[in-house]
């Protein structure tokens with residue numbers, strides 16, 4: 471697979487003066503338009519992995535390449551939803567969602583002249599995640615789950631080629647979460663972009679991803695790669711099929727093995 | 737307690753406390769028979785304020801004008817310097833000791849120097865007001881910028897934003913509450929500066945009025961001057977509090993209903 475869109479080559483990441491090793495010798499390749507999920511125990515370096523790929527942090531050693539060139543600083547083609555909603559408290563929901571349009575070209579140059587169109591687009595995408603009517607509210611007037619959904623909209627609005635999602639549905643109830651899985655899947659099927667999804671929810675990984683990576687406890691490493699055989703579009707019905715259940719089961723076993731290894735370690 | 741009564745009491749609490757202070761002051765003066773050339777009663781001070789109202793009006797207008805002029809300079813310089821110090825590590829390291837040293841110099845000591853340079857009158861008063869009030873603005877603006885949460889910065893960085901973008905989209909809005917909070921403090925300090933300069937080196941302004949009144953042992957007029965300065969300080973402080981609350985509502989969300 472030389473045509474990888476995102477490529478990590480024996481990447482190691484160390485925080486501070488060498489005591490905290492977050493990632494060690496992580497190697498992985500993501501094809502263009504591929505939807506991958508990363509699962510692993512808490513603190514194993516999943517969020518760090520996303521920050522590395524998007525260029526927010528440099529690796530301590532090893533190489534990160536996106537779209538064929540070495541990542542040296544923050545990329546301009548990513549949309550990122552962080553683990554915390556990180557909305558700007560002085561902006562309304564609508565203004566928060568429109569933030570990327572003020573930064574990323576070509577939208578930046580066109581925003582002033584086409585504000586109305588862009589605003590409609592932002593309203594549509596907000597309505598898609600069930601936030602119609604909350605456009606003019608401030609983040610602190612929204613619930614945690616609503617803020618997360620707004621942050622997801624912000625990651626999507628500028629139609630990035632590479633979407634990075636860090637537990638985007640963590641604060642949602644099961645029903646809303648499954649609804650958003652379907653919405654995200656249909657967006658992705660309409661206009662394929664590359665997605666890296668970090669999640670704790672194995673069903674979520676099995677529902678959304680083409681490829682699922684299981685990471686070891688800290689220092690994180692990819693210990694298992696699982697291709698998802700389920701056909702698309704996946705629906706709620708899919709989650710009740712034996713294939714789905716089996717896949718989730720298998721992932722659970724891998725996680726258990728990883729966690730057991732943690733207990734044996736000194 | 738009756739809720740209507742309670743509302744009236746809390747709404748006008750500052751007035752009640754001021755009246756209480758004046759009453760205690762008046763009573764103490766009368767009870768202990770304190771002579772007026774030591775401490776005049778508030779009623780005598782208000783009477784003096786009324787008698788000399790035209791002179792007071794003129795001098796107060798002068799003091800207000802010099803204060804606001806110095807304050808305006810302080811805002812401009814304070815913001816420029818604060819942005820520099822707050823957004824650049826190098827500028828912080830280079831300028832911080834200078835700023836602290838500068839702020840430690842008593843401004844009374846600077847007034848004679850200013851008089852040597854500019855003569856007595858309005859100019860030294862404006863400059864003293866400026867010198868004394870720009871430090872809190874610099875510190876607050878710089879703090880607001882320097883304490884920007886890395887998470888918010890990362891939101892912008894992940895979009896490929898430039899340093900200027902980050903400053904404009906998150907730095908400034910984030911520093912705004914700090915800036916407005918410093919304005920309240922700075923404007924009251926500006927009064928201290930201008931009045932101080934007027935008492936030493938001017939023939940205009942409330943400071944000068946108080947100086948000349950005390951040399952004529954007219955203590956009631958001296959205290960009338962003090963009350964006028966205090967009133968102007970309170971008025972300006974309140975004005976900037978209102979501006980602060982209006983423009984940075986998001987930062988005060990906990991203290992207001994809705």
Ligand SMILES: Nc1ncnc2c1ncn2[C@@H]1O[C@H](COP(=O)(O)OP(=O)(O)OP(=O)(O)O)[C@@H](O)[C@H]1O
Nearest residue numbers: 485486490492511512513514515516517518519688
């Ligand atoms: N800014 C930081 N400074 C120092 N150490 C950090 C920092 N961020 C993360 N770490 C450390 O790096 C390791 C990996 O952190 P990371 O946030 O990537 O984990 P994670 O897999 O996303 O965990 P979770 O599932 O709980 O979100 C952790 O052990 C953490 O202590």
Ligand SMILES: [Mg+2]
Nearest residue numbers: 516517553636
């Ligand atoms: Mg994380």
